Amino acid sequence: MFYEPASRDKNVLPHDPLKAIVAPRPIGWISTVSSDGVANLSPYSFFNAVSSMPDMVMFSSAGWKDxxxxxxxxxxxxxxxVSEELAAAMNQSSVTAPSEIDEFSFAQLERADCRLVKAPRVAAAPAALECRVTKIVELDRADGTKGAYVMVIGEIVGVHIRDEFITPDGRFDAAKARPVTRMGYRDYGAPGEIFEMIRPPDWTG
Ligand SMILES: Cc1cc2nc3c(=O)[nH]c(=O)nc-3n(C[C@H](O)[C@H](O)[C@H](O)COP(=O)(O)O)c2cc1C
Known part of the structure; x- marks a missing residue:
């Protein structure tokens, strides 16, 4: 099969397979605070790390969400x-609600203070990344016309890891934290097996 996204045959593929093909995607559970001081918490699976040194992440929103x-x-x-035990609360926090609604309260999540930014973080999350915005990009199509999404890129300025998720040899224990990932449609995943591979030595000719 081959199709162009703009003319997908909805009788054959009733739901857009893109997010099932580009999967699993990590979920950025983004907390912010409004200029009026109202906290906001929402999951974004158009999310990833995009740079290290400086450490940067991005999330991308269908329009100007809160x-x-x-x-x-x-x-x-x-x-x-988002760890497995927080999956239900993460889903709750995706509620479409007016900007004056604080999703920490709606999803009954305890908040913790950040060190360097004003927005609160999810106290129970195994890790949290405090970020300063570097760029907000309204995404264009290939022909230069305006797309629907807005991408926010931020530099990580502070990292929280709950001590119980640090292994004795000083690694983040992803096997214990059990990240929830987005698989497309209504599907989610969690890691089954985690295995290690050593990269090949540098080419010597
Ligand atoms: C697992 C999951 C992933 C999501 N990923 C995105 C995303 O990448 N971009 C987006 O615009 N909305 C995404 N949504 C929907 C938003 O979380 C939802 O619209 C939320 O209400 C936005 O809230 P806000 O307006 O308070 O930012 C996702 C929802 C779920 C449950």
Missing amino acids: SVTNAKATREFVCNY
Whole structure:
């Protein structure tokens, strides 16, 4: 099969397979605070790390959702780690609600203070990344016309890891933290097996 996204045959593929093909995707559980001081918490699976040294992440929103509006106003956001035990609360926090609704309260999540940014973080999350916005990009199509998404890129300025998720040899224990990932449609995944591979030595000719 081959199709062009704009003319997908909905009788054959009733739901867009893109997000099932580009999967699993990590979920950035983005907390922000509005200029009026209202906290916001929402999951974004158009999310990833895009740079190290400086460490950077991005999330991408279908239009100007509250997370983007708040990130633009405050130049800050926090990315909370979604572990399996937080999956239901993460889903709750995706509620479409007016901007005056604080999803920490709606999803009954305890919040913790950040060190360097004003937005709160999810206290139970195994890790959280405090970020300062570097760029907000309205995504264009290939022909230069305006697309629907807005991408927020941020530099990580602070990292929280709950001590119980640090192994004795000083690694983040992803096997214990059990990240929830997005698989497309209504599907989610969690890691089955984690295995190690050593990269080949540098080419010597
Ligand atoms: C697992 C999951 C991933 C999501 N990923 C995105 C995403 O990448 N971009 C987006 O615009 N919305 C995404 N959503 C929907 C938003 O979380 C939802 O619209 C939320 O209400 C946005 O809230 P806000 O306006 O307070 O930022 C996702 C929802 C779920 C449950």
